[in-house]
Amino acid sequence: MTVNLVLLSGLLIVACVAVMKRDIVKAAIALALTSITLSAFMFRLASPLAAVFELSVCGGLVTVIFMCTISQTKPLVLHQEDDEELNTHGWRFAALPILLLLAAGVLARVPIPVEGLALPPATPGADVRNVLWTERQLDLLGQTLIIFVGFFGILVLFKRGVPGVERTDAERMKRAPSEGQDLNSASANEETASESATRG
Amino acid sequence: MTSQMAQLIRMMTIFIPLLFIAGLYCIVVTRNLIRALIGIEILSKAATLLLVAVGYVSGRGALSQACVITLIMIEVVVMAIAAGIIVNVVQHTDSLDRRNLENLKG
Numbered sequence: 670m671t672v673n674l675v676l677l678s679g680l681l682i683v684a685c686v687a688v689m690k691r692d693i694v695k696a697a698i699a700l701a702l703t704s705i706t707l708s709a710f711m712f713r714l715a716s717p718l719a720a721v722f723e724l725s726v727c728g729g730l731v732t733v734i735f736m737c738t739i740s741q742t743k744p745l746v747l748h749q750e751d752d753e754e755l756n757t758h759g760w761r762f763a764a765l766p767i768l769l770l771l772a773a774g775v776l777a778r779v780p781i782p783v784e785g786l787a788l789p790p791a792t793p794g795a796d797v798r799n800v801l802w803t804e805r806q807l808d809l810l811g812q813t814l815i816i817f818v819g820f821f822g823i824l825v826l827f828k829r830g831v832p833g834v835e836r837t838d839a840e841r842m843k844r845a846p847s848e849g850q851d852l853n854s855a856s857a858n859e860e861t862a863s864e865s866a867t868r869g
Numbered sequence: 870m871t872s873q874m875a876q877l878i879r880m881m882t883i884f885i886p887l888l889f890i891a892g893l894y895c896i897v898v899t900r901n902l903i904r905a906l907i908g909i910e911i912l913s914k915a916a917t918l919l920l921v922a923v924g925y926v927s928g929r930g931a932l933s934q935a936c937v938i939t940l941i942m943i944e945v946v947v948m949a950i951a952a953g954i955i956v957n958v959v960q961h962t963d964s965l966d967r968r969n970l971e972n973l974k975g
Binding site: 670673674677678680681684685687688693696697700703704707710711714715716718719722723726727730731734735737738739741742761762764765768769772773776777779781795796797799800801804805808811812815816818819822823826827 | 876880934937955
C-alpha cells in the first residue's frame with residue numbers, strides 16, 4: 670500500500686509540474702513522466718496490457734507529437750502577448766498547489782462507506798483478447814474508423830499550398846512592397862523549382 | 870472486502886479527482902494552445918486511472934483494459950488532429966495565444 674501511495678503521489682506531483690512548468694518542452698517531458706508513472710501503477714493494478722499501451726502510446730507517441738508541434742510552432746520573434754503570457758505565468762499557476770491541497774482536505778473528509786460496499790462477482794479467468802473480440806467488437810470497429818479519420822485529418826491539415834498563392838495571413842503580412850524585390854513571385858519561383866526537383 | 874482494498878478505494882477517491890482538477894485548471898487558466906493540450910492529456914490520464922481502478926476493484930480487469938485501450942487510441946488521434954490544428958492556427962495568426970482566435974473573419 671505504501672508503494673501505491675508513493676506512485677499516486679508521484680503521479681500527481683509530476684502532473685502538476687507538467688501544468689506549472691514555464692518552458693513548454695519541459696512540460697511535455699513532465700507529461701511523458703506522468704505517463705510512465707501511470708503505467709507503473711497500472712502494472713500494480715494487474716492491468717499489464719493497458720500499462721504497455723499507456724507507456725508506448727502516451728509516453729512515447731504523444732510526446733513525439735508534442736515535440737513536433739512545438740518545433741513547428743516555436744515563434745521566431747516573441748510577440749507582445751507571448752511576453753505577457755510568460756511574465757504572468759508564475760502567479761496564474763501558483764494557485765494550483767493550494768487548490769489541490771484544499772480539494773484533498775475536502776475529499777479526505779467526505780464520508781465514503783467503503784467497508785460496506787458490495788462488489789459484483791468477479792470474472793478472474795477473462796482474457797483481454799477474448800473480451801475485445803467477443804464483447805467489444807464495436808470498439809475495434811470504432812478504433813479502426815478513428816484511425817482512418819486521424820489519417821485523413823492529418824493529411825488535410827498538413828497539405829501544402831498552391832505555388833504562387835499566399836496561403837496564410839502571416840505570409841501576406843510578411844510581404845514588404847517597399848523593398849525592390851517582389852517576394853511573392855520570388856517565393857513562387859522557388860516553390861515551383863523545388864517541386865519540379867522533387868518530382869524529377 | 871479486505872482492508873487493503875478499502876484503503877485503495879479511499880486513495881482513489883482522493884487522487885483521481887485531484888488529477889481531474891489539475892487538468893481542468895490547466896485548460897481554463899492557460900492562454901497557450903499547446904499547454905491546453907497538456908491539460909486535456911492530464912484529464913484523459915485521470916479517466917484512464919479511474920477505469921483501471923474500477924476494473925481492479927470489481928474484478929473485471931479484462932473489460933477495463935479493453936476500455937482503456939479504446940480510450941488511449943481515441944486520445945492519440947485527438948492529440949494528432951489537435952496538433953495539426955494548432956500548427957495551422959500558428960501559420961494564420963503567428964501566435965499561440967488563444968485570444969487571437971476570438972475574432973471571426975470571413
